Amino acid sequence: MAAPQETPVRNVVVPFEPGTTPAPLRHLGHDEVVARWHSVDRSAQAPHIVAVQGDEGEEWTAAALVTARPHTAYLKIVDAVGDVPAAVEAVAAHARGLELAQIKWEGWTASAESAAAAGFLPLRHPLAQSAGAAGPTTGYVRWLGDAAVTEPPYYGQSTHFTCGAVTALVAQTQAGAMAREALDRRAELTFWRDATNFQACEPVGLGVAVRRAWPSSPVAVHLDTDLPVMLGHLSESEQEWRACLQRMSRDDADGIGVPIDPRHLSVAAIRDAVERGEHVLLLVSLAGMQGFDVPHWVLCHGTAPGAVVIEDPWANAATGDTWVDAHLLPVADASLDAMSAVSPDGFHGAVTIGRPEPGDASAGGPAGE
Structure with missing residues (x-):
């Protein structure tokens, strides 16, 4: 039968x-x-x-x-x-x-x-x-396949302009240089105040702030332009003094030993850094993921086949986006490379943070007032 x-x-x-x-x-x-x-x-x-x-x-x-x-x-x-x-x-x-x-x-x-x-x-x-x-x-x-990912804490930014600060704090919390319980709004705003170019954080100023907060953490800035960045939406007079601050940040970087690599940090280099246990704060445009061309910092911290895993400190509630989307978010290599070209000039900016040396852990995080 x-x-x-x-x-x-x-x-x-x-x-x-x-x-x-x-x-x-x-x-x-x-x-x-x-x-x-x-x-x-x-x-x-x-x-x-x-x-x-x-x-x-x-x-x-x-x-x-x-x-x-x-x-x-x-x-x-x-x-x-x-x-x-x-x-x-x-x-x-x-x-x-x-x-x-x-x-x-x-x-x-x-x-x-x-x-x-x-x-x-x-x-x-x-x-x-x-x-x-x-x-x-x-x-x-x-x-759905092999992924080299250790879950960091998820922390959503409390303002529209503190994404750079949050990515740095999450990176250092995952690296053990900062206690998880110290990652709060006070730490967010304190670090942003040290890193900001009013209101956003540009790559050199962000890298300098990381080095100052955690002197034993190796830091490098990757920025493929010598010109001031992220100022095109401002009037000429507003651009002038912020450009001056960015030049001062370059002087500060030179003074405290933060190298500025003038080359685009490729996705292959990002993958290599992450797989070595480093963290990459990457400046991206939100045009691809959210539909509006705004510079935004994300944290690259893991890899999966064909994709880099990021933390995005912002979720767009208007589209049904939540922290579940933004946390442990895999982005295909080619898509991440396209996102990292920030308009209007298509420049690329990133900050890499190496493993902190022994003794660099700080229970309180960045210094407060």
Whole structure:
């Protein structure tokens, strides 16, 4: 007697349209979950539904809302409904088909037990979420291949201009040069005050501030222009005095032994530095990930096949972006290289921080007032 044939599982991927809910999704119930899916305009993050079809082919037995920042190498499950394990495995198959490095799962409805059963690891609770971005209290990650990543603390910047300060503080916290409990708003603003070019942090000033705060940490600045940077949006008179401050920062760098490499730090060099246990504070444009061309600092701290893993201290709540997106974020090598060319002149800026020498740990972090 012939063995009965199993009905193959059929996964479908359909766009998630604002204001509409597919009939098979409505039949699964969970109206309060679907209402959250519609609560913000997620269109900038290519929202789509990954669903599992039933035996009849018309009904769904499971579905997940999936989003991701553009030009990155992950997918994020906002929620899964119905047969949740089947929905999650459908997302994993979808991500593998796209050759992505990772999937994440926001903790709105996911339990620690269901996440662990699906092969996810819990993310550490954020020390702070970025201003205005109230994400879930929990989140989970599942790597789809080999990844050399140790999880740093996640800290969201409390202002629109302290990204450089936060990336430096997170780097030094992960390196053991600063105690985790010292990473707070006071430390953020104290370090920003030492590094700022009013209001942003430019590469040389940021590198000088790191060296001053942690004298035993090797620091190098990488900046492929001799001209003042990040001033094009200001009037001529406003540019003049900030340019003067940047020249002073170069003098300070020379005085305390912070080298300034005039070459573009390539993604290959970033990967090499990270794999040696160093941290790279990288200046990028947000045009690719967020849709507006604003200079922004991120921290490169891990690698995955074909991608560099970053920490982004800012999440864009208006698009459904949360700390789960911004934390342990893999960006494909080519995409990261494109992001690192900062308009309008396409310059490149970065600060590399080596392993602190013994005795450099500071329980209090940067000096306060």
